Amino acid sequence: MSWPYRFDFSLTPEQLTQRRFLLDYYGQLAQYSIIFPLLCFQVPIVSRFLVSQAQRSFKTNAKTLTKYGERPPLAVARGFVSPIIQIIRKIKWVLDESIRPGWGTWKQAVFGVLWGSWLFALVLRNTGDDYMHVTKRFGIVAASQLPLHYLLSSKPAYNPIQYLTRLSHEELNPYHRVFGYVLMSLFVAHATLYLNFYLQMGFLAKRIKDIDVQLGLACVISFATIATSAISSVRHYSYRIFYTLHITLSFAVLPILYFHVKYLRIYILETTAVYVFLVLQRYVTEQHHASATVSLIPNTSLMRICLPTTALPKQRTYRPGQHVYLSRPFLNETSSTSVSHMNPFSIANLPLKDSPNIELIVRELEGSTKIIADAARHNEKGHLNFLLEGPYGSTTNFPDLLAYDHVLFVAGGVGATFTMPIYRDLLLRMSNTHDSGKDSATSRVERNNGQAHRRTIGKANGQLESQQTDKDPKPATTSKLSFIWSVRTIEDATWGLDAIRQQNGSIPKGFELFVSGKQKKTPSTVPAAVVENSSFPKEYESIVNETNVQYTIKYGRPQMKSVVEKICMRNESQRVAVLVCGPATLGRDVRREVGKWIWKGQEVWWHEEQFSW
Numbered sequence: 255m256s257w258p259y260r261f262d263f264s265l266t267p268e269q270l271t272q273r274r275f276l277l278d279y280y281g282q283l284a285q286y287s288i289i290f291p292l293l294c295f296q297v298p299i300v301s302r303f304l305v306s307q308a309q310r311s312f313k314t315n316a317k318t319l320t321k322y323g324e325r326p327p328l329a330v331a332r333g334f335v336s337p338i339i340q341i342i343r344k345i346k347w348v349l350d351e352s353i354r355p356g357w358g359t360w361k362q363a364v365f366g367v368l369w370g371s372w373l374f375a376l377v378l379r380n381t382g383d384d385y386m387h388v389t390k391r392f393g394i395v396a397a398s399q400l401p402l403h404y405l406l407s408s409k410p411a412y413n414p415i416q417y418l419t420r421l422s423h424e425e426l427n428p429y430h431r432v433f434g435y436v437l438m439s440l441f442v443a444h445a446t447l448y449l450n451f452y453l454q455m456g457f458l459a460k461r462i463k464d465i466d467v468q469l470g471l472a473c474v475i476s477f478a479t480i481a482t483s484a485i486s487s488v489r490h491y492s493y494r495i496f497y498t499l500h501i502t503l504s505f506a507v508l509p510i511l512y513f514h515v516k517y518l519r520i521y522i523l524e525t526t527a528v529y530v531f532l533v534l535q536r537y538v539t540e541q542h543h544a545s546a547t548v549s550l551i552p553n554t555s556l557m558r559i560c561l562p563t564t565a566l567p568k569q570r571t572y573r574p575g576q577h578v579y580l581s582r583p584f585l586n587e588t589s590s591t592s593v594s595h596m597n598p599f600s601i602a603n604l605p606l607k608d609s610p611n612i613e614l615i616v617r618e619l620e621g622s623t624k625i626i627a628d629a630a631r632h633n634e635k636g637h638l639n640f641l642l643e644g645p646y647g648s649t650t651n652f653p654d655l656l657a658y659d660h661v662l663f664v665a666g667g668v669g670a671t672f673t674m675p676i677y678r679d680l681l682l683r684m685s686n687t688h689d690s691g692k693d694s695a696t697s698r699v700e701r702n703n704g705q706a707h708r709r710t711i712g713k714a715n716g717q718l719e720s721q722q723t724d725k726d727p728k729p730a731t732t733s734k735l736s737f738i739w740s741v742r743t744i745e746d747a748t749w750g751l752d753a754i755r756q757q758n759g760s761i762p763k764g765f766e767l768f769v770s771g772k773q774k775k776t777p778s779t780v781p782a783a784v785v786e787n788s789s790f791p792k793e794y795e796s797i798v799n800e801t802n803v804q805y806t807i808k809y810g811r812p813q814m815k816s817v818v819e820k821i822c823m824r825n826e827s828q829r830v831a832v833l834v835c836g837p838a839t840l841g842r843d844v845r846r847e848v849g850k851w852i853w854k855g856q857e858v859w860w861h862e863e864q865f866s867w
Contacts, residue, residue: 259385261451273387276380277394277517284376285398285521291369295419340855347852350860351845355838356486358428366432373399373440389447396440397511397518400525403437404504406430409646410535422648431484438477445474469514476503476510505529536643542566544642548630551615553745556668557627559599559614565642566612571605574675575652575863578612578644582622583629596643597622600671600835600863603753604678615671615749653859655680659828660821663737664814664844666836667746670739672863673835674750677737678757684735685758736764736821738812740840742771768812818847822856830856835863 265273349361357363377395381388405415407430409423416422448470452458461467482488483499508529512522544565550557559580566572579596603613618627630636655661661680663673741747747767754761821830832848834841841862848858 259381259383259388261385261454262383265384273384274517276387277390280376280379280391281394281398281521284373284395285401287372287376288402292415292418299420343857344852347849347860352842358432362428362432365429366436369433370436370439373436377440385447385451389444389451392440392444392447393515394517394521396437396444397521399433399437399440400521401528403430403433404525404528404532406433407504408532408536409643410532410540412535413532420651422651423646425648434477434481434484438481441474441477445470466514469510473507473510473514476507479503541641541643543639545637545639548626548633548636548638550627550630551745551749554743554748555618556746556749557616557618557623557630558749559616559626560611561614561640561642563605563610563612566645572601572612572645573647573649574601574604574679575649575672576601576645576647577672578614578642578646580614580622580643581641582625583638583640596641598646600675601645602671602674602749604675604682615668617668648861648863649676652861653831655831656683657829658734658831658859659825660734660736661831662817662821662833663735664812664817664832664834664836664840665737665739666840667741669834669836669840669863670747670750671835673737673833674753676833677735678754680735681754681758681762733763735762736766736817738766738768738817740768740770740812740836742769744769744807766812767807769807769809770811814843814847818844818851822851826851826854826856828857829859831859831861833861833863838864 349364350359352359353363373395377388377391381391402415405413406426408416413423415426419426448467449458452461452467462471480500480503483496489496508522508526511518542565544561546559546561548557548559563571572578577598577600579598581596599614599616601612602615603611616623616626618624626638629638655676663677665673739747739750744767751761751767754765822828830851832844834844841864845860845862848860852858
């Protein structure tokens with residue numbers, strides 16, 4: 255098939271005007287077409303709301319009909335749609351699978367292909383055989399997508415895209431990257447076709463000296479540099495390089511495109527307005543200076559960072575499972591820090607329950623964490639000043655986990671800083687029989703502040719004391735919760751075990767601790783436990799057998815197949831929620847085993863917390 259486009263220099267003024275009209279029209283159509291996928295996001299949200307309302311209205315009728323031997327209409331409806339729902343769950347599970355490490359999920363790839371195909375169709379629509387028309391169309395369609403592209407990168411929660419999609423920054427960020435590759439492809443195609451035109455006509459050497467061509471090439475090179483620095487291997491090699499290039503060039507391309515050609519200026523002004531709004535929102539309302547107390551946890555590479563909740567934005571609290579961004583410490587009054595040095599850390603404690611502080615458990619590695627640890631060692635009181643941003647996180651959009659028949663938490667190392675607060679929040683909600691079971695830990699503590707339901711920790715014997723008459727939760731009340739935690743040494747788990755014991759008085763049923771590293775000495779700070787694995791060091795056996803059994807320690811790595819089967823084999827019709835945070839290999843192991851039950855028809859809500867693609 256021959257090349258369908260030709261250089262047409264015989265266009266009349268009316269035809270040139272018509273071409274200009276079509277260029278502007280399809281640019282606007284490409285920009286406004288984002289409304290359709292945003293509306294599609296509302297379908298499941300509205301559907302869930304309607305289903306919940308239908309369940310409430312049918313509840314009374316169902317009891318009456320069942321009493322007289324008739325099948326409730328809601329049960330009939332479920333029987334009809336159940337096969338369809340199972341198919342949808344399986345498709346969703348496949349789309350959420352990772353293509354390969356660092357490549358994103360199939361869902362993100364499908365989005366990129368579909369949206370890229372739609373934009374490509376708008377590029378070709380009504381261009382005829384006019385080479386210059388399709389060349390210009392590539393550029394204006396790409397520029398029309400820039401405001402949305404910048405919105406997708408926003409961290410602050412006051413973002414219309416986050417509100418309409420009910421997705422957090424961490425969930426939208428992969429789509430921002432995919433979107434960026436689509437736009438780069440359009441801009442590269444635009445530049446390539448123009449350079450080919452100049453080359454074919456013999457005046458490439460002349461046009462390359464003109465400012466509009468130089469600005470266009472600078473823009474394409476900038477986008478290519480941003481895309482290259484966003485590759486997983488580059489980001490992992492040096493996040494600072496990625497961040498610096500990303501922020502600098504994403505701002506620099508705006509004036510470059512503005513002066514490149516006047517027909518793009520409306521889109522550049524829109525993008526600039528979005529950029530300024532997001533920057534002001536982030537740096538004025540989200541970031542605050544805070545004085546923190548940093549202490550090193552003995553016999554580990556962990557440290558505890560306590561920041562006052564007053565460092566958060568006014569009238570804002572945090573929810574279990576959220577995280578904040580923390581800068582490197584200000585080493586003196588004249589020192590400064592950069593947002594490129596800010597790293598995300600999960601908040602390890604419950605809001606307003608443990609103390610009026612935000613507590614972070616951080617492992618000392620290279621880079622910022624090592625600088626924090628070294629600064630704490632050289633500061634006798636451990637007081638350091640930081641720049642704090644957040645809180646952020648997808649837990650604001652989580653379903654009510656207590657509505658599920660069983661909730662499985664799987665954590666590896668400091669990944670428990672994400673799962674532990676959510677686990678403790680559920681324990682707290684389940685333990686209070688006077689509560690409706692729907693209030694979060696935050697709302698209940700605020701409501702019961704200063705009343706008899708607030709518990710304290712007895713310092714003399716370490717047991718949980720309470721001013722109320724309710725007893726500690728019985729094992730039956732926590733049987734729907736399972737917590738699997740894999741650590742290198744027992745000392746790595748002391749912060750979490752202490753928090754649970756202070757809240758509950760003992761470690762609940764369903765909590766299992768796996769120690770994967772070799773222990774060299776007896777842990778003197780670990781609560782009572784029972785060891786089930788015969789390969790566990792003998793010195794532990796002698797200690798734990800002298801005390802009361804409170805929870806299970808197993809030596810080695812958790813066998814996720816048996817863990818998942820133990821939960822799912824109870825009843826294949828039960829609804830299960832699975833939350834994972836830890837190394838990528840752990841997440842893949844859990845997902846592989848859970849997937850087997852998805853294909854058997856098990857209803858599973860899945861969430862894996864990670865701070866990379």
